[in-house]
Amino acid sequence: MEKLLVISLLLLISTSVTTSQSVTDPIAFLRCLDRQPTDPTSPNSAVAYIPTNSSFTTVLRSRIPNLRFDKPTTPKPISVVAAATWTHIQAAVGCARELSLQVRIRSGGHDFEGLSYTSTVPFFVLDMFGFKTVDVNLTERTAWVDSGATLGELYYRISEKSNVLGFPAGLSTTLGVGGHFSGGGYGNLMRKYGLSVDNVVGSGIVDSNGNIFTDRVSMGEDRFWAIRGGGAASYGVVLGYKIQLVPVPEKVTVFKVGKTVGEGAVDLIMKWQSFAHSTDRNLFVRLTLTLVNGTKPGENTVLATFIGMYLGRSDKLLTVMNRDFPELKLKKTDCTEMRWIDSVLFWDDYPVGTPTSVLLNPLVAKKLFMKRKSDYVKRLISRTDLGLILKKLVEVEKVKMNWNPYGGRMGEIPSSRTPFPHRAGNLFNIEYIIDWSEAGDNVEKKYLALANEFYRFMTPYVSSNPREAFLNYRDLDIGSSVKSTYQEGKIYGAKYFKENFERLVDIKTTIDAENFWKNEQSIPVRR
Ligand SMILES: Cc1cc2nc3c(=O)[nH]c(=O)nc-3n(C[C@H](O)[C@H](O)[C@H](O)COP(=O)(O)OP(=O)(O)OC[C@H]3O[C@@H](n4cnc5c(N)ncnc54)[C@H](O)[C@@H]3O)c2cc1C
Incomplete structure (x- = not known):
């Protein structure tokens, strides 16, 4: 039988x-x-x-x-x-x-x-969640991090060994290293040190025949290039990455200052656009635009929140801010000095004083319905246009935005060094955030439609031909593949990778001609 x-x-x-x-x-x-x-x-x-x-x-x-x-x-x-x-x-x-x-x-x-x-x-x-070793080598100032480790685990393990070393990666601590690095990985150290992938020096990968390549030499430079920002899922199973750690001071300074339109937000946003990408690269100031209650009942207004981190003490930060962004009127009492590892918790919205051991919890505390879209801004948005954008934000209600400044180290790294192409010439990246908690198909349809409406509205103010997008803010609306053809792939590929798309296709064609590794936005094979 x-x-x-x-x-x-x-x-x-x-x-x-x-x-x-x-x-x-x-x-x-x-x-x-x-x-x-x-x-x-x-x-x-x-x-x-x-x-x-x-x-x-x-x-x-x-x-x-x-x-x-x-x-x-x-x-x-x-x-x-x-x-x-x-x-x-x-x-x-x-x-x-x-x-x-x-x-x-x-x-x-x-x-x-x-x-x-x-x-x-x-x-x-x-x-891959079982692969979570983080092995820090203080002599080399490197670490091996398995793909299944979260960023929180990585940051925690580095801080266990040193309070003057860190790593440039994302702001949400439950992100997995495997997916985050494979799309580039940015965070608040990006203006000083670039992306996560700019600080990756080795990796290991399993290919479609089960062959294991344990280092950069054995996997070959092309494959190593592709998995640092080109979406590793098109090339194999990444086991982990060897990373170069970066120096951080014993104390960094963080601040969060919010102003509504009624309190002068428009002037501040105008100034932020020219300041944030050009100031001291030790300083990263994210701008978030959200809705809050206005002064009249039932009326909403936009709140602009400036969330910053300076790699140094508050007195030096105040000198930089008074020189480059005096309009914000940042005060010593707005600033908090802390260890870099505590700033990780600050950026992930943990209350001050939360023990760092919380970083070892790999699961998100609260699940939401989420949609993201992204854009790149290369020209200053005029005051008139900014007014229109803020008005539209109030009208659609559901969309929030993060504006993340580039410049500094990001502008020095050639756009072909890794598959991530959005380097010199970009003032800032926009992340469109649409989160909700009510279940239901109609609610979902409504919110996704609002997201698309706002995205369409932003067309004149952002990059074009192609309208660039950030792979880590994956968005199937910008193109997706049904038959895995080159033509389909080119539609989203040019937006995520610009000219680097062709090299990604060449590498894919060489190492995975049968297109074993595929998904709705994978790199196609050239036929
Ligand atoms: C709350 C939140 C905050 C965020 N903040 C930031 C931020 O600050 N900076 C930033 O750059 N991004 C940010 N992101 C985006 C995030 O970097 C991407 O969503 C990233 O892909 C997440 O990686 P993951 O491993 O958690 O995801 P997964 O869903 O596990 O993977 C994402 C993609 O990578 C592939 N993949 C995963 N592991 C491997 C592997 N081992 N080998 C090959 N392919 C693999 C998957 O198949 C999938 O295609 C944020 C996302 C969220 C939800």
């Missing part, structure tokens, strides 16, 4: 391979995993959750922060493989090939379009 089962299974598999039909039976997937080379102390199938396991849903949902993709109707994987060893990854890749399944690689799960855990074709999730 058992023999018969094996024969019929083999027949089923060989049929599926020859016809390229996916095998969607979870049990067949488990059996496949166990047919692959295995480590007897940790069998492959033991780390694979399938829908009949009681913990399947918990494991799947624990790293879905975006409620837009956490609905009963969201397509589910046939399995979540919580890989803990390289052998598990190799087995999962082997079964993706054998059973014609798509692999969705997930590190932190923060992809804004859910591409790391949803798909419209049969798939499984390769979860």
